[in-house]
Amino acid sequence: MNVGSLVVSVITKFSANLESILPQILEATTRRLIAAKELSTVEDLLSVLCYMVSIDVDQTINFLQNFEIQTIFNIWFKNFETLRGVKIKENCEALAKIYLANKSFEFTVDGDEYVDLKSDIIITRSMRRKQEFQQVSVPFKIIKCLVFELNSQAQHRDIGEATDYAHDDHDHDHDHIEQDDGDEGWEDLDDIGDNFEKFQSYIDDDRDHGDADDDLKEFLINFFKTVASQNIQNFKEIYNNLRDEEKQVLTENVV
DSSP states (O other), rough: HHHHHHHHHHHHHHTTTTTHHHHHHHHHHHHHHOOOOOOHHHHHHHHHHHHHHHHHHEEEHHHTTOOOOOHHHHHHHHHHHOOOOOHHHHHHHHHHHHHEEEEEEOSSSSEOOOOTTTTOOOOOHHHHHHHHHHHHHHHHHHHHHHHHHHHHHHHHHHHHHHHHHHHHHHOOOOOOOOOTTTTTOOOOOOTTTTHHHHHHHGGGGOOOSOOOOOOEEHHHHOHHHHHHHHHSSSSHHHHTTTHHHHHHHHHHHHO
16 A cells, blocks of 8 residues: 555665666566556555656656556546645646656546536436547646645635634624725736736736645646746646636636
């Protein structure tokens, strides 16, 4: 179950001694990832890919070309939303680095499931295994994964702030309650989502997006500000093809 973490530990501590057999170690790890069935094993083996990307993203992608690279990325993306703990951040950083490397991939990966909105059939677990997926580019899928995690981080923080607020002692003296001035002082962000240029124009400021110790959320915000402002990997086209809910996540957290 911990073979991935063990491999990373061995490589980091004894890389000089393992140079001659490192390709074989990485090959065995990659093949084990393709064959793995248990979530905990897959999650741990992905740590090796993340470590490889952090060292040299170009060499890692070239290495994976020797294997079933499409299968590997599909495994990576399929299990992304179920990651836990520190592995969430290391996976986000690795995927972001792959995106920023501006690599060209000659294959597609599984995107969203095809859903028949007119059908009232309940999809069972066995049926879901046979579900067909839209085929999307690797950069597009990376963005969708990172938007998912940005939304998750924002929701966790909102819950935490609500809990803190609930435990605070508040003065309910109505003499100190200010009158509601309507929308004065607030920006209307509702019309930004469908307009990439407007979204892009709003991300160049330096407004505060949260506590400094909220590392992963800040990392994701800075990532999206970078790719949007510089239109890396034709982010404009990717943004325009996101679902409305995903655009809203970016508007609420990045703008």
